Amino acid sequence: MELTKNLTQTKIIKSLLAVILGSIALTISAKIKIPFYPVPMTMQTFVVIFLGVSLGYKIGLASVGLYLLEGIAGLPVFSNSPEKGIGIVYFTGPTMGYLIGFLTACYLASKINTKDSFIIILTKLVIATSTIYILGLIWLGTLIGWDKPIFSLGAKPFLLAELFKIIILALAAKQIIKIRNII
Numbered sequence: 001m002e003l004t005k006n007l008t009q010t011k012i013i014k015s016l017l018a019v020i021l022g023s024i025a026l027t028i029s030a031k032i033k034i035p036f037y038p039v040p041m042t043m044q045t046f047v048v049i050f051l052g053v054s055l056g057y058k059i060g061l062a063s064v065g066l067y068l069l070e071g072i073a074g075l076p077v078f079s080n081s082p083e084k085g086i087g088i089v090y091f092t093g094p095t096m097g098y099l100i101g102f103l104t105a106c107y108l109a110s111k112i113n114t115k116d117s118f119i120i121i122l123t124k125l126v127i128a129t130s131t132i133y134i135l136g137l138i139w140l141g142t143l144i145g146w147d148k149p150i151f152s153l154g155a156k157p158f159l160l161a162e163l164f165k166i167i168i169l170a171l172a173a174k175q176i177i178k179i180r181n182i183i
Helices: 002-031 044-072 087-091 096-108 117-144 149-155 157-181
Strands: none
Touching: 002 044, 044 087, 044 117, 044 157, 087 096, 096 117, 117 149, 117 157, 149 157
16 A cells, blocks of 8 residues: 555655656747747747657647746746746637647647657647647637738748758657667
């Protein structure tokens, strides 16, 4: 009985640590801008997908959820905060749909398994990442008006960088899952 209790406590502590570290990784990825064509990229979407693949949907979603709650609470965790505002004001701005899309992308990325072929993994990652952009574009269009070039403003400049990140993760996904299963 005592051994079961200790194992459960250890598992809870490891899970909480993973959630906190995931949120920290997401914050760091939001702050680093990497020169890329046609616009600089952050590694946020890479980390969101990585969290889903590496931690599974429960811990991955908890990490992303904690990150979003930190930002809503006013911590400067989002990409352009505090420069462009903090808290709920920033969250409900033009990027809200993308931020909510982090949750769907993380969940969908967690559905990759070691039996999937490279093409299946690549397809799942494209679909997962697409949900970020679909929700982002829907919110952006609602916020600034559908008469604006929504796709050109909110997706097109980032697609080459997204493809680059997806390919890297697709190549590493099976190894990441194997490591997750050992730990």
